[in-house]
Amino acid sequence: MPVSTLDRSVTEPIIRRLNALRTLSAQASASLEHAVLEGMQRAGSGEDLISEGDPVDSVRIVLSGWLCRYKTLEDGRRQIVNFIFPGETCDAHAFLLAVMDHSIATLTPVVYSEIKRARFETLVASDRSLAEAFWCETLVNSAIQREWAINLGRRVALERVAHLFCEIFERLRPVGMIDGNSCIMPVTQMDLADATGLSVVHLNRTVQELRAAGLIVLRERTLTINDLDALKDAALFSPSYLQLYRRK
Amino acid sequence: MPVSTLDRSVTEPIIRRLNALRTLSAQASASLEHAVLEGMQRAGSGEDLISEGDPVDSVRIVLSGWLCRYKTLEDGRRQIVNFIFPGETCDAHAFLLAVMDHSIATLTPVVYSEIKRARFETLVASDRSLAEAFWCETLVNSAIQREWAINLGRRVALERVAHLFCEIFERLRPVGMIDGNSCIMPVTQMDLADATGLSVVHLNRTVQELRAAGLIVLRERTLTINDLDALKDAALFSPSYLQLYRRK
DNA sequence: CGGAGCATTGAGGCCACTCAATCCAGGTGG
DNA sequence: CCACCTGGATTGAGTGGCCTCAATGCTCCG
Structure with missing residues (x-):
């Protein structure tokens, strides 16, 4: 199945985002786009996509809409610890750990793609720059977390x-x-x-x-x-x- | 050069720490220990090992002592965003990004091992569980960052x-x-x-x-x-x- | 028309801040 | 050995930033 021009525009934020981190080959972009288009999903506003304590076995990449990562205390106090914007990946490597340490919720209606772990691992194994781009995204997220710490603390x-x-x-x-x-x-x-x-x-x-x-x-x-x-x-x-x- | 019993006790926290994340083969442990023992360094208390803005080209693993990651604002306000304890790695994958987004300082006298990027990459390429253990450490650090966000915010x-x-x-x-x-x-x-x-x-x-x-x-x-x-x-x-x- | 969700405003209180002084232990030089 | 200095811990006093509670307004919608 060929990827149409229309489809291209849908996956554009993802390709732009990853290309900002590592230059992707046309081949890598194409196979990623293909995988993304296979797993398209929609969610309404205010839904939890994943909850703290859940095991993770897939990767979600956002095509449109805003989400947030958040944690709560027993008495209901909530802290949003990060936002997730179009083109970003929810949990590229979360499956390496046992369970989610936080929850992910939609803040608006969202279109995203869900890629199963095995599919994702095959994908990144096929292209080093693609693998590195996803890792860089994870690392940038860590850096953002740290900036939020000083934001909240100081x-x-x-x-x-x-x-x-x-x-x-x-x-x-x-x-x-x-x-x-x-x-x-x-x-x-x-x-x-x-x-x-x-x-x-x-x-x-x-x-x-x-x-x-x-x-x-x-x-x-x-x-x-x-x-x-x-x-x-x-x-x-x-x-x-x-x-x-x-x-x- | 054989790794002596004395040396073993020095690298013990590292092996324990990584084994808590992924079971390491005897082979993987041994080659890691070897690399660690080659790059042994000492630092006094209150020294910056790496500063925000520095490019990174090596990995540091802590054998003894406490360190912290911190960020500062122009006017001097400081936020420690995480501690680093014996057995932990300072920046296993920081070299994938351009420069450090934060600084790392010793809080006590510290013994650590500095492993050059190329050496480290060869090491983790030789054993999947070792590579995964280091990635898990990075992911756990992210999770800790998130917990600190709710700690500071709520x-x-x-x-x-x-x-x-x-x-x-x-x-x-x-x-x-x-x-x-x-x-x-x-x-x-x-x-x-x-x-x-x-x-x-x-x-x-x-x-x-x-x-x-x-x-x-x-x-x-x-x-x-x-x-x-x-x-x-x-x-x-x-x-x-x-x-x-x-x-x- | 009534209700729900969100934004806004008022009033009052407390948690954590700043400034500043004091205490204490360890180290150093005379 | 003691006076002195320094870094860190502690205490007091006063202030203000951000909190909670509560009411009101606004918009959208069934």
Whole structure:
């Protein structure tokens, strides 16, 4: 079955994302696209794709929509520990460990592809750059985790929210999901609060502070950054941890 | 050159640590030990082994001593994002990315082994379980990072400090570095504050609260946990993220 | 028209912060 | 041996950032 032009546009974020990490051969791209198109799935908003404690036996790659990784405490406190954007992989290597240590939920309706472990392992065994690209993605995720630790531990509310907005913007850029100085922001303030470790009330007030400072506009699920450099300064944001530029 | 019995005891934490993740063949253990013994190094306390922004071209495995991964903000605020204990690897796969996104510093005098990238890659290419063990270590580190995110974002000071003590204790156990209900705690309260995102003053008061509750004794660089279950309850600690038990 | 979900605002309280002083142990030089 | 210094632990006082509780507004939708 040939991969049509239409299909190509569907898998584009994935190919762009991985190519940002390692140059993929046409052959590797094609076999990946083929595998992706075989396992297409949809999920509504607010669904758990995987829950903490589940064993994992497949890899999920996001084609469209936003997801989050989160953990909860017994009493219900929730912390979003990372977002997952189109082109990114949910758990490329999670099957090496016994069970999931966290949950993954959709924040919007999502289209993704589910690839069984054996299929995935065959795929990456066939091409070294493909294997390395997936590993790099895992490593970049680790780096993002570390940045979130300093964000939660050492930045004050205003810096923290500003930093999150900067990160979202810079992560959406390489997959072509920003439009000028705007991007969609399809999540609730509750989600943003859980990502920044703040209460909803205080998150709301912090967003208003950013608005009052003229740094951002946030309405109708769209974030507009008036002055990206100024926002980055306010956030103490330095993008190197995202590894947007390659070594070689 | 044969590996002597004395040498064996030096590399023991490494072998124990990796075996907890994947069963290593005698052959794999031996060639790893050999490589480790070739690259032995020492460092004093308070030294940076690698700094943010550095390119990486070797792997460091810790034989004894404590280290930490940390990030800083321009104005000096510091967040320790993880500890590194004997038997653990500093950056098994960091060379796949361009540069370090964080720094690694010693918290005590340290003995470690530095293995050049090419040597390391040859080593892991020779044995699948060895390669998987190192990858698992990287993945467990990611899981720890995520737990730290909820620790910093959603636990209050008392829970946070209690959680850190539980984690340290449970991570030292598999490498044989606990003694009954005690372990060494060779770091300053400043370090503990930077790991928990608290000020030194408040960390000190929180430790005293744990002491007053009869949960711990902390003096002369030794931590004694009077009632581990009670401490875990106070911390909302659940060890599954440490992957102490294997799938297979 | 009523309800649900989300954003916003007000009021009051506490947790963790900063600044600053004190204590203590270990190391060093006179 | 002691005075001194330094790094770390501890304590006190006062403040403010972020919290909780609770009410209100708004929009969408059945």
